[in-house]
Amino acid sequence: MRVSRLFGRTLRAAPAEAEHAGHQLVLRAGLARQIQAGSFALLPLGMAALRRIEAIMHEELAAIDGQEFRTPIVQAATSWQRSGRYADYGPLMLRAEDRSGRALVIAPTHEEAVAELAAHEITSYRQLPQIIYQIHTKYRDEGRAKGGLMRLREFTMLDAYSLGADTASLDQAYEALAGAFTRIFARCGLDVVAVEASAGEMGGGEPREYMALSASGEDTLVLCDACGYAANSEVAERTASDGCVRCNAPLRLARGVEIGHIFKLGTRFSQALGANYLGVDGAEHPIVMGSYGIGLERMLQIIVEQHADAQGIAWPQAVAPLDVQLLRLGQGEDVRAAAEAAYADLCSAGLRVLYDDREETAGVKFNDADLLGLPLRVVISERLLKLGQVELKRRGGAAHTVAREQLVAAALQPT
């Protein structure tokens, strides 16, 4: 990909409304652009990082036999009336009417749709347990959409659902999903704490939130360094006013952002929507459900926030939108030809390269490379070319030169 033709430009300074580091970097690096309050377009670099996060999610869900499916976003209000949440959700749920006056919902979550679908597809205990998931768009008409990708109205969610015959099966699925979520966060380079949480409108048991520690966080976490106890302050305040509920050691407060949430739903939705299976005993039983979600754009912004320095982003290798930023410094024919050749060679070696082919100064190109923060920077300059050399620099590391013909081998070396 050539920077000259990249859709999405870098900004020298972040707009004034971007208060927090992650939000500023998302805008300055051209990962996403605000369209309306709470409504962002993902630009190619942001979209590429999102796709890498998705790929990790697909792998980890497949490892626990998760099956990808997809339910519509625009849903009939009748499903939500059956579960009772059509009234519960209030103004957070966007509603519409179709051409014949039928009430519709732009779905904020998909428990109703899953229960309805399970009622069609599951008939016998022999088919259970199952884990199904999708990575798709959700909509919540947030009153205070702000913070860049932190609190969007429209966002992408990994939403997984477990379907089981009994609570033992639910417990197993809950642990399997919790394990998958932990591995997803670790592989994406995220520093996350699992905390006790409240269930909100979802209901169900053992709600657990995955909180990323972040100065931009709207939640307060109560953490015990002595025994590892962690809870959202909404929950913790009720049980602990001065010391840890488990070990009575002093508690520490920290700011956090929820990036995932898991629930043992039980049979609330399957009973309301008729999702039953025929048991070994020959009788009908409601399917025991769990619900497990991660917000992707929010996760993307927190990754950027947690992996940055004063110059810009320092992407974790696993989710970097591209591998290499290749800089051409100088306008001569020789350096142009050398840079084009390096671009072709690096691409042929399977590396994903962002090639800064613009007629800009070295200063502009170095600043943009630091801002975009791809794992490896390669410089082709007139000065180095006379020495038969190119320069390599890992983001955050020191620059070193190698002979031109060693470029691909050096670029492929693990960090």
Add this chain to the structure above:
Amino acid sequence: MRVSRLFGRTLRAAPAEAEHAGHQLVLRAGLARQIQAGSFALLPLGMAALRRIEAIMHEELAAIDGQEFRTPIVQAATSWQRSGRYADYGPLMLRAEDRSGRALVIAPTHEEAVAELAAHEITSYRQLPQIIYQIHTKYRDEGRAKGGLMRLREFTMLDAYSLGADTASLDQAYEALAGAFTRIFARCGLDVVAVEASAGEMGGGEPREYMALSASGEDTLVLCDACGYAANSEVAERTASDGCVRCNAPLRLARGVEIGHIFKLGTRFSQALGANYLGVDGAEHPIVMGSYGIGLERMLQIIVEQHADAQGIAWPQAVAPLDVQLLRLGQGEDVRAAAEAAYADLCSAGLRVLYDDREETAGVKFNDADLLGLPLRVVISERLLKLGQVELKRRGGAAHTVAREQLVAAALQPT
């Protein structure tokens, strides 16, 4: 993936409302399930095929330097008022109001969003031309949603947009996209004809439709076998009443389904939404746009319709949801162990295997294997096991046996 735990069951017979072969197969094979009129959930086998179609699209778009981005689905009405289409679209466009009474649109297409985004990101002729695309959800409040995945209200669309400085650049992009679309259809095994079409509400020049020949088609195509002229009858009727407009040979009529549509938009949307660039001449000019779309679920159903026999689907290898259907026939310990071992071996070799581990009769399993139509069927039975053999059969080909230890090598052989 084990059939016993597959989310989505096969049906012996298609529901009465499914008139056409493709629709019947989609339902019978458990690729998708109707939720409401015009609203379908994709079940795991359908979703897997959709993902393979997407992967081919990503490859072909990358090959012409297409950049993936994503715009929100829920959009402010103001953008559509600026282009004039808020009124034009009529009841086909689903509308809503947010919590503060602001008018919203669930977008049926994204020209307005792209022009607004281009106004932010493109400043100079040096950045042009560009091709950007997304594969994402669209919504059209169809009055007569029917035919399974053929005419959905909510559907997935590949929508690509070209941004150029002048009409010569638009012509180049149009040809590049037309080439990419042709390669996508060919790789997916689709029999498609490109025809002259009408522009509809999109406006713009040289509208071209990609029509799949299909008995279920709602369009009539006018085809000339002598010179290759092809047009939608909406357009052709105006120019040709008795013979081919090009060569005067007799015309043939055929039923077709539109699966793609490309348009030279020109500057309609960039002018309306202020998407300008600074030219070499130092003056502001509107960006010259093109718009290019393919409907994915419809494409999926047509692939199934075009690749089927009386027994069921016969997936093209490139878009088959999985590679192998492995059947265990018999209940004994030996045959169970052999089937599990074969499943593990085939998966380890990188094949994607659907393992029919159910306690069903051979007849049920053979019928389901023919219905699902994966490229290779492997049978592990008690009878064959005593001979140290397994059976392989390509969909539509003849069965043959090989020694058990030759299974993986035989399965990996190209068709």
